[in-house]
Amino acid sequence: MSASDDATSPPLIEFRGVRKTFGEGDAAVHALAGVDLVIRRGEFVAIMGPSGSGKSTAMNILGGLDTPTEGEYLFDGVSVGQLSLDDCALLRRHFLGFVFQGYNLLARTSAVENVELPLVYRGVPGEQRRRMAMDALAKVGLQGREHHEPAKLSGGQQQRVAIARAIVSGPEVVLADEPTGNLDTAKSREIMDLLTALCRDEGITIIMVTHEPDMAQYADRIVRFVDGLIAGDAAPQKAA
Numbered sequence: 001m002s003a004s005d006d007a008t009s010p011p012l013i014e015f016r017g018v019r020k021t022f023g024e025g026d027a028a029v030h031a032l033a034g035v036d037l038v039i040r041r042g043e044f045v046a047i048m049g050p051s052g053s054g055k056s057t058a059m060n061i062l063g064g065l066d067t068p069t070e071g072e073y074l075f076d077g078v079s080v081g082q083l084s085l086d087d088c089a090l091l092r093r094h095f096l097g098f099v100f101q102g103y104n105l106l107a108r109t110s111a112v113e114n115v116e117l118p119l120v121y122r123g124v125p126g127e128q129r130r131r132m133a134m135d136a137l138a139k140v141g142l143q144g145r146e147h148h149e150p151a152k153l154s155g156g157q158q159q160r161v162a163i164a165r166a167i168v169s170g171p172e173v174v175l176a177d178e179p180t181g182n183l184d185t186a187k188s189r190e191i192m193d194l195l196t197a198l199c200r201d202e203g204i205t206i207i208m209v210t211h212e213p214d215m216a217q218y219a220d221r222i223v224r225f226v227d228g229l230i231a232g233d234a235a236p237q238k239a240a
Contacts, residue, residue: 009040009041010040010077011038011039011040011074012039012040012041012075012076012172012173012205013037013038013039013062013073013074013075013173013205013207014037014038014039014072014073014074015035015036015037015038015058015061015071015072015073016036016071016072016073016074017034017035017036017070017071017072018032018034018035018036018037018058018061018068018070018071018072018073019032019033019034019035019068019069019070019071020032020054020057020061020066020068020069020228021069030228031054031057031228032054032057032058032061032068032228032229033054033227033228033229034071034228034229035054035058035071035228035229035230036230037058037223037230037233039205039207040205041172041203041205042199042203042204042205043199043205043206043220043221044195044196044199044205044206044208044218044219044220044221045205045206045207045208045219045220045221045222045223046208046209046210046215046216046218046219046221046222046223046236047059047207047208047209047210047222047223047224047225048209048210048211048213048216048222048223048224048225049224049225049226049231050226053225053226053227053228054225054227054228054229055209055225056177056209058225059175059177059207059209061073062173062175062207063092063096063098063175064080064088064089064091064092064096065092067080067081068081075091075095076095076172093118093121093122093169094122094169094171095171095172095173096171096172096173096174096175097118097165097166097167097169097171097173097174097175097204098166098174098175098176098177099159099162099163099166099174099175099176099177099179100162100177100178100179101177101178101179101181101182102182103150103155103158103159103161103162103182104162105150105158105161105162105165106150107149107150107151108149109149109150110146110147110148110149111137111142111145111146111147111148111149111150111153111161111164112130112133112134112137112146112147113133114150114161114162114165115133115136115137115161115164115165115168116129116130116132116133116168117165118165118168118169119132119133119168119169122169132168132169133146133164133168134146135168136164136165136167136168137160137161137164139164139167139198139202140160140161140163140164140167140194141160141194142157142160142161142164145157154187155182155183155187156183156187156190156191159179159180159182159183159187159191160191160194162179163179163191163194163195163198167198167202167204171204172204172205173204173205173206173207174195174198174204174205174206174207175207175208176195176206176207176208176209177208177209178209178210178211179191179195179208179210180192180210180212180215181210181211181212188212188215192215192218193218195208195218196218206219216236217236219236220235221233221234221235221236222234222235222236
């Protein structure tokens with residue numbers, strides 16, 4: 001049974017009345033207008049919504065890259081707004097992994113060296129770092145491609161490297177921002193199958209922003225943002 005089946009499990013992530021306002025007075029933009037959200041450990045949650053709906057602002061707050069104007073963001077029961085800048089950096093480094101639409105790989109660096117980067121920042125010794133990176137690449141199906149530079153990999157393979165980099169340090173949560181946005185349908189499905197497997201088999205909580213309804217179908221829940229508020233939060237309607 002997945003965490004999403006157990007509504008009694010404590011939240012891993014919780015927004016309580018989260019508001020985010022940019023600007024002041026008549027020029028103020030209310031990106032988030034009082035959002036309550038609970039995500040439990042081991043869930044796969046897709047976030048959708050039109051441009052300007054607040055979904056990207058919500059993801060920035062989830063990733064510790066921005067803070068609410070009002071309300072509270074709790075991670076595993078800890079109020080993130082009360083953390084120091086150093087502790088926020090530790091949250092991102094030890095508990096969160098990030099996957100982006102554009103892969104964000106270093107061009108003249110091999111796949112395994114790209115995956116090692118988060119471990120360099122954590123001070124992991126070289127031999128251990130290499131072993132962990134090789135293991136992460138194996139989990140995403142890139143055995144034999146470890147020493148290829150990004151230019152020698154397909155788009156789907158580059159995104160697999162990015163996912164390996166996101167999971168190499170054993171995060172609680174992977175935040176994926178349009179992870180299939182640059183891929184064709186077949187490669188997109190491969191990436192979604194991979195993310196689903198990491199959620200199911202590794203217990204990683206996946207939070208994904210997407211504008212593609214067919215990709216959102218892979219999630220346990222689809223949270224829809226409209227005008228800074230959650231307009232819907234439900235399991236996807238699976239095809240018969």
